[in-house]
Amino acid sequence: MFNMKHLIPTALALVGSTTITSVQANEEVNVYSYRQPFLMQPIFDAFTKDSGVDVNVVFAKKGLTERLKREGKNSPADLVFTVDIGRLNEVVEAGVVQGVTTPELEKNIPAQYQDSQGQWYGLTTRARVIYASKDRVEPGAIARYEDLAKPEWKGKICTRSGKHPYNVALIASMIANNGEAETEKWLTAVKGNLAQKPQGNDRAQVKAIKEGVCDLAIGNNYYYGKMLMDKEQSAWARSVSIVFPNQGDRGTHVNISGVSLTKSAPNKDNAIKLMNFLSEAPAQRIYAEQNFEYPVKPGVEPSALVASWGTFKSDPLPLNEIAKYRTLAVKLVDKTGFDN
Amino acid sequence: MYTQTQSAPLSRFFRNPWFLSSAFIAFMVGLPIIAVFYLAFYPEENIWPHLLDTVLPGYIFNTLILMTGVGSLSLFMGVGAAWLVTMCKFPGRKILEWALLLPFAVPAYVIAYVYTDLLEYAGVVQGTLRDLFGWGSYQDYWFPEIRSMGGAITMMALVLYPYVYLMSRAAFLEQSMSLFSVSRNLGHTPLQSFLRVSLPVARPAIAVGLSLVLMETLNDFGTVDFFAVKTLTAGLYDTWLNMGNLGGAAQIASLMLIFVVTLIYMERFSRRKQKQFESKNQGQSLEQFQLIGVKAVAATLFCLLPVVAGFLIPVSVLGYYAYLYFDVSWTSKFVSYALNSFTLSVIAAVITIIIGVTLAYSKRLNSEGATNILVRFSGLGYAMPGAVLAVGIIVPFAAFDNALDDFLRQYFGVSTGLLLSGTTFAIIFAYTVRFLAVSAGAVESSLTKVTPSMDMASRSLGRNNLSTLLRVHLPIIRGGILTAALVVFVDCMKELPATLILRPFNFETLATHVYQLASDELLEQSALASLIIVLVGIMPVIFLNKSISSTRARSK
Known part of the structure; x- marks a missing residue:
């Protein structure tokens, strides 16, 4: 039997040693994150340098809430980082986070971007905008999300799946503002205007405009920055202009990325320290800049x-x-x- | 015991160590599955009225089409290629024999991405065509849409056919040559002999390969999501993540399991009366046909196409991007990611094989109902989408950890915290549950070909069951075991959703690293890591393939 005989003891030893691995060192804070760690690493490094507290991360796009819920009072996690209000609500409803207030958080984060019980705090915002072809769409030709339903755009619109959280939130905001019946009509009309079946990510829609598949696309505006930074994709970005919809009325739909303190939080003091740190101007600037987002703290400028x-x-x-x-x-x- | 158990009383049944160990294994690996069933009883709201009214019929229809398509295409490529390289001589056969396994190392989500990049409107292929023929826009011509059902079927079949190829080649190699010779002597053409003798004899192995392909198709999310093909899995994630209804999602997962159970049962039922054994090649060496002319070219092309489309093209594209983005993608942590992937996969492969052998052998010893059901049940983890399985693992693990902690706190004043949750042990457990179907199935199909007279001879010479397994069966089915180990290893290397959810803090594997970048739509930057997953996956493919081929070499 090949080298199974040698592998088994090694395997057992490894399994044994890894189960004992603990996360109980003193100065640290444990993070469950729905955001990619590389977006947060610079700011965590800055925090560690500033406070001497290490930041440990588990990243996944789904299932972390369930993990927190089942781990219960023994969960090693202190903070949950999420994007999208849907996710923030999900952790609140699962009962795995606790309310917290500090003078810093109250002062730095506008009421609109924090939970009334302090169960979540927004850290950055992003706008869901309309990307319009520079060549084929006159400036001002499209001004509202509602305009996407107009017959003149038949076969000219691209979007990712309607089920993607970013689109779900946008549609939910339409329901909140215009009512269910209107929104259903709007969705049906926009569906009729689509150039192709919803597919791909937000960047793919901009690429489709560049390639002439469609003229308009719905997307988060930070992707514009990300595309500009990419050798291949900057040409896509340069083919479109950003339209902030509904400037004449309610305003553009924005969503947030945010943070919550878990109920179990074994390192609560350090966790609150990190929350406060993230709400202050220097951290706000770096954190937002990483992903071309907007800082939530008023007065902190986004990147140039x-x-x-x-x-x-x-x-x-x-x-x-x-x-x-x-x-x-x-x-x-x-x-x-x-x-x- | 082999013959006694037919009429064994119940008490004797429970004293049987083989039955007890398979019952224990089935219980352990069944925990996550039971947990999912349990969750299914507590939905947030009843999703079925809404689903039935709107999307469910479409989901089921798409799922069936996808499974039929991927299944047929994999069978065609896998069995065809296995037969050609085993029975015929043609140019390039020696290389193709192992090269046909290579696509297996390419994760489905990676190949989907690569081909989209090449074949979409903005891709190289259509761009070149437009330049060549002077077409202006995409209204001017027709080109197959890669992001479609057809695209998804092709992509998945290209990386999944190696399951069928591996299993059926092992079966063809193990087949006694005399059967085939008799058929030829009785006047059948080679093709007739293949269809009427070799294929039916290899059927159990092919069925194992095919059921792996189908289960993998059923639980895939990455590819269907990328291609916007709405299957049951897509509906499941939608219910869970967008409607916040984990219970409803668990119900869909249970429905999918029913799919699988029906499928497996139908296959078993269709050959319920068959029983076949053979003793080892009996001194007959495998004689291969020398193909010449058009036939040789056709055979080469038939075997070359899956390798080129499933491996060479995606790897070239990945290599190109890895080169282009090398400076931004190479980090010093790469080695530790690769080591994590490799270690976990090796451990999981070994454990899974040991358990698989135990199950398959105890099924051989106790051929009646109970063991059979236990073995089937143990394999169900494979059909479940990875993220759902991960949640199914969290539930019992955390419950155990918390109960133990409560107990020790109450009576001894010490706290153990979470002992199992969030450790690499949980990940290895997940791999074992997930890929047990692969190892048990492969071992079982090899074991069925060992004639019971071997068992009887060994037992009558005074060996007990364990010793018979170790000294008689394992050496004979060595090829089948290596095949199974190889498949499990490569599958573990590629596994993503369960690893993501269950892992400890600051723990990355190559797959999670790729995902971190890919999920931020930085696919080009993840090319290097994807390429390394593929390359690390190839090493054991080549190594183990040598051992499998030596089955033939030794018999010559």
Whole structure:
């Protein structure tokens, strides 16, 4: 039997040693993250340098809430980092986080971007914008999300799946503002205007505009910055302009990335220290800059590149009001066959 | 015991160590599956009215089409190629024999990405065509849409056919040559002999390979999501993540398991009356046909195409991007990621094989119902989407950890915290549950070909069951075991969703590293890591393939 005989003891030893590995060192804070660690590493490094507290990370795009819930009071996690209000709400509803307030958090983070019980705090914001072809769409030709339903755009719109959290939140915000019936009509009309079946990611839609498949696309605006930084993709970005929708009325739909303190939090003091640190101006600037997002703390400027895209008015409706309609939004996507 | 158990009383049954160990294994690996069933009883809301009204019929239809498509294409490529390289001589056969395994090292989500990059409107292929023929926009011509059902079927079959190829080649190699010779002597053409003798004899092995392909197809999320093909798995994740209804998602997962159980049962039922054994090649060496002319070229092309499409093209594209983005993608941590992947996969492969042998052998010893059901049940983890299985593992592990902690706190005043959750042990457990079907199936199909007279001879010479297994069966089925080990190893290297959810803090494997970049749509930058997964996956492919081929060499 090949070298099984040698492998078994090694295997057992490894299994044994790894189960004993503990995360109980003194000065540290443990993070479950729905965001990619490389986006946060610079800011965690800065925190460690500043405070001497190490930051340990587990990253996954799904299942962390369930893990927290099952690990219960013994969970080693102190903080959960999430993107999208839907996720922030999910951890609150699962009952795995606790409310916390500090003078710093109160002062730095606008009420609109924090939970009333302090169960989550927004750290950065991003706008869901319309990308329009520079060549084929006149400036001002499209000004509102509602305009996407107009017959003149038949066969000219691209988008990713209606089920993607970013689109779900946008549709939920339409329901919150215009009502369910109007939104269903809007979705059906937009579906009729699509150039192709919803597919790919936000960048792929901009690429499709560059290639002439469509003229308009829905996307988060930080992708514009990310594409500019990429050798191949910068040409895609340069073929489009960013339209911040609904400037004449309620404002553009924005979503957040945020953080919550877990119920079990074994390193609570360090965790709160990190939360405060993230809400202060220097950290806000670096953190937002990493992903071409907007700092939530008023008065902190976004990076020069992000600032060059222009200022805009954002939809003032509290995000919790929008999150209420997420399930309904998903059902409307099914009902209208948006993704088919 | 082989013959006694037919009428063994129940008490004797439970004193049987083989039955007890397979019952224990089935219980352990069944825990996550039971946990998912348990979750299915507590949905947030009843999803079925909404699903039935809207998308469910479409999901089921798409799932069936996808499985039929991937299954047929994999059978065609896998069995065809296995037969050619085993029975015929043609140019390039020696290289193709192992090269046909290479696509196996390419994760489905990677190949999907690569081909989209090449074949979409903006890709190289269509761009070149447009330049060549002067077409202006995409209204001017028709080109197959890669992001479609057809695209998904092709992509998945290209990386999954090696399951069928591996299993059926092992079966063809193990087949006694005399059967085939008799058929030829009785006047059958080679093709007729293949269809009427070799193929039916290899059927159990081919069925194992095919069921692995189908289960893998069923639980795939990455590819169908990327190609916007709405299958049951897509509906499951939608229910879980977008509607916040884990219970509803668990119900869909249970529905999918019913799919699989039906499938397996149908296959078993169709050959319920068959029983076949053979003793080892009986001194007959495998004689190969020398193909010449058009036939030789056709055979070479038939075997070359899957290798080129499933391996050479994707690896070249990855290599190109890895080169282009090398400075941003290479980090000093790469070696530790690769080491993590490699260690976990080796440990999981060894454990899974040991358990697989135990199950398959105890099924051989106790051929009646109970053991059979236990063995089938143990394999169900393979059909479950990885992330759901991960949640199914968290539930019992955390429950055990917390119960132990409570107990020790209460009576001894010490706290153990989480002992198993969030450790590499949980990941290895996940791999074992997930890939046990692969090892048990492969071992079982090899074992069925060992004639019971071997067992009887060994037992009558005074060996007990364990000693018979170690001294008689294992040496005979060595090829089948190596095949199984290889498949499990490579599968573990590629495994993503369970690794992501279950891993400890600051722990990365190559797959999680690729995912971290890929999920931020930085696919080009993840090319280097993808390439390394593929390359690390190739090493054992080549190494183990030598051992499998030596089955033939020794018999010559």
